[in-house]
Amino acid sequence: MKDVSIRLDHQPGALASLGQALGHAGVSVEGGGAWVVGGSGHAHFLVHDADAPRAEAALAKAGIRVAAVSDVVVQRLRQDVPGQLGALCERMAAAGVNIEVLYSDHQHQLILVVDDVTRGREVSAAWTRDNRGDVSRGSPAR
Numbered sequence: 001m002k003d004v005s006i007r008l009d010h011q012p013g014a015l016a017s018l019g020q021a022l023g024h025a026g027v028s029v030e031g032g033g034a035w036v037v038g039g040s041g042h043a044h045f046l047v048h049d050a051d052a053p054r055a056e057a058a059l060a061k062a063g064i065r066v067a068a069v070s071d072v073v074v075q076r077l078r079q080d081v082p083g084q085l086g087a088l089c090e091r092m093a094a095a096g097v098n099i100e101v102l103y104s105d106h107q108h109q110l111i112l113v114v115d116d117v118t119r120g121r122e123v124s125a126a127w128t129r130d131n132r133g134d135v136s137r138g139s140p141a142r
Helices: 014-024 049-061 084-094 117-130
Strands: 002-008 031-037 040-047 065-071 073-075 099-104 110-114
Touching: 002 014, 002 031, 002 049, 002 110, 014 040, 014 049, 031 099, 040 049, 040 099, 049 065, 073 117, 084 110, 084 117, 110 117
Parallel strands: none
Antiparallel strands: 002 040, 002 065, 031 040, 073 110, 099 110
């Protein structure tokens, strides 16, 4: 999966244009979000690896600026166990991994864009191993 970071004009119809461009190109959005920061539109959308080049081309053709395309870390948290988000983020920080973007996909998985995807995936894999079958605590074993 890839995260497509997009800059949008802060005006009515900007998201419609983005959605139409991706739809016409046959690109399915698997998760993401959009918001306004400092008067500028920012969006991050999750697409399949194979769709990323088509998404970039379709958005460029529509005059929409793609800021970056990034690999992601995908992690499922236990929704019934409070504290999981904080504990996972603490693990990332302890490993020196900076989380740049965080959102969820349509499968209720956490999507992370991080500054070191290799190390982030290592931390994520360790998190999953450490939390298998133990729902009695909100934080993983250390």
